[in-house]
Amino acid sequence: MSSVIPVLEVFGPTIQGEGAVIGQKTMFVRTGGCDYRCSWCDSAFTWDGTGKSEALTAEEIIERLDTLAPASYGHVTISGGNPLLHKGIGQLVNLLQARGIQTAVETQGTFWQDWLKQIDAVTISPKPPSSGMKTNWETLNKCLTQLDTRQVSLKVVVFNKTDYRFAKEVHHRFPAYEFYLQVGNEDPTTADQQKLMQDLLQQYEQLIDWTMNDKEMNRVRVLPQLHTLLWGNKRGV
Amino acid sequence: MSSVIPVLEVFGPTIQGEGAVIGQKTMFVRTGGCDYRCSWCDSAFTWDGTGKSEALTAEEIIERLDTLAPASYGHVTISGGNPLLHKGIGQLVNLLQARGIQTAVETQGTFWQDWLKQIDAVTISPKPPSSGMKTNWETLNKCLTQLDTRQVSLKVVVFNKTDYRFAKEVHHRFPAYEFYLQVGNEDPTTADQQKLMQDLLQQYEQLIDWTMNDKEMNRVRVLPQLHTLLWGNKRGV
Numbered sequence: 288m289s290s291v292i293p294v295l296e297v298f299g300p301t302i303q304g305e306g307a308v309i310g311q312k313t314m315f316v317r318t319g320g321c322d323y324r325c326s327w328c329d330s331a332f333t334w335d336g337t338g339k340s341e342a343l344t345a346e347e348i349i350e351r352l353d354t355l356a357p358a359s360y361g362h363v364t365i366s367g368g369n370p371l372l373h374k375g376i377g378q379l380v381n382l383l384q385a386r387g388i389q390t391a392v393e394t395q396g397t398f399w400q401d402w403l404k405q406i407d408a409v410t411i412s413p414k415p416p417s418s419g420m421k422t423n424w425e426t427l428n429k430c431l432t433q434l435d436t437r438q439v440s441l442k443v444v445v446f447n448k449t450d451y452r453f454a455k456e457v458h459h460r461f462p463a464y465e466f467y468l469q470v471g472n473e474d475p476t477t478a479d480q481q482k483l484m485q486d487l488l489q490q491y492e493q494l495i496d497w498t499m500n501d502k503e504m505n506r507v508r509v510l511p512q513l514h515t516l517l518w519g520n521k522r523g524v
Numbered sequence: 525m526s527s528v529i530p531v532l533e534v535f536g537p538t539i540q541g542e543g544a545v546i547g548q549k550t551m552f553v554r555t556g557g558c559d560y561r562c563s564w565c566d567s568a569f570t571w572d573g574t575g576k577s578e579a580l581t582a583e584e585i586i587e588r589l590d591t592l593a594p595a596s597y598g599h600v601t602i603s604g605g606n607p608l609l610h611k612g613i614g615q616l617v618n619l620l621q622a623r624g625i626q627t628a629v630e631t632q633g634t635f636w637q638d639w640l641k642q643i644d645a646v647t648i649s650p651k652p653p654s655s656g657m658k659t660n661w662e663t664l665n666k667c668l669t670q671l672d673t674r675q676v677s678l679k680v681v682v683f684n685k686t687d688y689r690f691a692k693e694v695h696h697r698f699p700a701y702e703f704y705l706q707v708g709n710e711d712p713t714t715a716d717q718q719k720l721m722q723d724l725l726q727q728y729e730q731l732i733d734w735t736m737n738d739k740e741m742n743r744v745r746v747l748p749q750l751h752t753l754l755w756g757n758k759r760g761v
Contacts, residue, residue: 506549517729
């Protein structure tokens with residue numbers, strides 16, 4: 288018997304818009320519930336009560352994926368909220384891997400579940416000061432050290448210079464891990480897609496500029512969110 | 525004594541705008557000369573006589589890099605033209621690796637040099653029909669099989685549906701390698717950056733659409749050229 292997982296959205300196939308597997312053709316499973324309340328969260332519906340989650344078993348989630356992409360997906364991204372709140376995801380990961388499907392997970396690294404070791408691409412994204420959240424370095428360290436350096440990457444979203452300094456601290460505390468700087472979306476509700484795209488590209492250029500002029504940040508990658516450039520704040524793409 | 529390398533440009537630090545190391549902070553060394561004449565080549569100055577190359581030793585190239593980014597780079601991308609025409613690059617790679625600097629190379633996979641085995645990230649990009657070039661599968665196969673699957677990725681630029689079918693053929697002939705589809709830049713000389721960006725995003729969405737609806741293309745990544753979205757057709761960024 289599977290334990291149930293609170294699920295907000297199952298969608299795809301689409302591209303992964305950010306981080307270490309940027310551009311990857313993937314299906315998305317977005318779980319509900321988060322231990323964080325980031326001021327600029329672009330998926331606040333997963334924790335602020337505005338989104339209604341369904342309690343699904345791993346088998347039911349697979350059925351949804353199969354309906355969306357009949358016998359036709361090779362990669363699934365589990366995002367949230369914070370998926371690490373849910374032990375039951377282990378069963379979903381087992382079922383996917385039994386079919387040879389690759390997996391990716393996005394989390395802030397505040398909780399641990401043993402199933403995380405099975406994930407092909409784990410993105411750990413400590414939240415910068417602009418989020419209003421505070422990183423517990425010991426907890427983050429515990430999470431990282433249980434994973435293989437080849438399977439995990441660190442990602443920090445940057446909205447301003449204070450966030451950038453935080454990103455540097457993360458990179459310098461954990462230099463062995465692939466490190467990604469990502470442009471923050473300052474307006475996750477606007478419908479003016481044209482203006483959003485222009486603003487994001489401008490902020491991306493700014494972030495590149497800071498990084499290129501910083502001798503302490505040479506082994507890093509700087510990326511935008513491709514899905515936001517393409518589709519603005521639309522959900523389920 | 526080093527043999528000399530014909531060099532067109534040395535620039536950076538900037539980001540790698542495409543492929544497997546997209547977003548990476550890197551320096552660029554662009555070599556002159558190419559065995560191909562792609563109709564839409566965005567660096568035609570490397571082979572059409574409009575760009576003047578300098579014959580530099582590996583040590584002189586390192587000096588240029590050090591001047592651009594004094595003691596401050598961790599990654600160098602060697603591009604062309606086709607850098608595989610030049611045996612002398614081996615010495616450059618040795619010097620960079622002695623300093624702990626990571627390397628990437630871009631080539632179409634038509635020539636072989638032993639130094640290619642030392643490169644951290646090799647991108648092999650067979651050219652689609654719209655280029656006017658023809659792929660020799662045997663030569664490509666020989667090049668790929670001498671490299672480790674973890675160090676090499678395949679990339680195909682796509683301008684139209686015929687190119688897309690070629691990309692599928694490449695992926696299906698060599699399924700063990702990470703595979704990237706990339707939007708082609710149809711107007712590599714225009715100065716109208718705004719229009720170029722809009723067109724590229726539209727073509728990117730089209731390419732995503734083809735790939736998402738194609739059950740034979742599940743383990744692939746679809747990416748734009750980030751530098752073109754940011755800076756249009758400007759050289760040296």
